[in-house]
Amino acid sequence: MNALPAPPSKTRATVWSIVAGLVLLACIVFLDVDWAALFGLPRSSWEYGVLMFSDPTWEKLPRALFETWRSISMAWLGAIGCVVCSIPLGMLAARGVGPTWLRMILRGIFAVIRAVPEVIIALILLTVTGLTPFTGALALGIAGIGTQGKWVYETIESLNDDASEAVAAAGGGKVAVLRWALWPAALPTLMSFALYRFELNIRMSAVLGLVGAGGIGSMLSNYTNFREWGTVGMLLIVVIVATMLVDLVSGAIRRRIMEGSRARGLVRSR
Template identity: 65%
Template sequence: MSTPSSTPSPIPARPRRFLRNLTAVLAAVVVLVSTGTLNIEWNELPQMPEQVWHYLYLMFSDPDWSKLARALAEMWRSIAMAWLGAILCVVVSVPLGMCAAGDVGPAWLRSLLRFVFAVIRAFPEVVIAIILLTVTGLTPFTGALALGISGIGQQAKWTYEAIESTPSGTSEAVRAAGGTTAEVVRWALWPQIAPSIASFALYRFEINIRTSAVLGIVGAGGIGSMLANYTNYRQWDTVGMLLIVVVVATMIVDLISGALRRRIMKGAHTRVVASDN
């Protein structure tokens, strides 16, 4: 018997590490340059844990609960501001996001809308609120507008990405039956993306709850304005009480919103009951 001659397997090429090493070096240079331009007082860093503990003790050792009623009212104002901003965001962003999706709007409209959404996402909520302050004044409505406008860019992006990730079979069937683009959106796309859009809207509401406290610092009203005022006057016992209210209220909203999002995405849990034969 003749055995086939074994041919030696080719040796794999040595991986090139130049690009990886160059990326690591550039990242290290960026970190060093960024650290050097911050004017950090390195000799004060060892004292930071002691200072943090000192202020935490001033805030939470004996919180001042005498202003709890007002804090709850301002917290409710922040929640209302966040909810109004979330509704405004959904009403505007969902139709625009649909027009920006592939196979829905024309190419020139998709490019224009996606550019606008990217520009909106580049502006933080605080910057939008400062711009709106010159028009609407120091009111909670300014905060609601800032939250709504800021959320449009992200919510619209979620919308057209949800549309583009759906299977195309239903849309093709509606088009094959002679359906227009509007009918494709209504009968093919919307039933598939509605749960995701509702889940995204609730998630955006959770984000607005946290952001509303920051907007109050620039005068948009709510619990943030009260927190900024008492921080400026260094009334740490009241600041501690306000932080407790913010944390508890945010956790409650997150629990409720999370349960609703799970119910929307997964549906109600069905219970199988065994029947006696």
């Protein structure tokens, strides 16, 4: 009669659970959480919600729409600049495309950029470009290169090697493989990522406005400081509606790009 196998050891999982619990406890202790204020948060949120949304001030809606358009323009310009820079750099950072030394340098640059929040980049740029929406667009473009570049080289590395091997077998070099095998296969995914970056920039443009980069965020910050809650409520409604509309349109385009590419692949396979 064969002996039953020994049950798997749970020592490692137990140790990691204890470590995670200790880290959580340390975070709570060092953050000095005011539990009384935390428990009173629902009541305070309700009170401010009533102040903002019971009677929104619609007189400033035209200016709010104009500032929203500036935020969308800022997000779009940042996304375009990010994509233009990150696609060639990300391709050179992919394994099998760029040399090892260049790949390591580019990946290190992407990691450093990802480690710096957009707000910090905007604050640094403010000393050079001033309090303008261009500062916000530039900050969004630079900050997006780190993430977008990583998406690009991961997409290139995840592609099937069949097309690349076919081009190489036909006598094509690295440039030909990149142009005729990797680029057509990666294009739908890269376009989807570019649109997703635009969606992220829409949200971040409102945050950058809080530090003086212009757009609806600056308007929201100003009226919050003056405690004009009716206007703040109207601005929040505009921000939410505009963000949802952009998400719907961008999401529909992204789905069309991805589903269209799959449909073409099925037709060719038949």
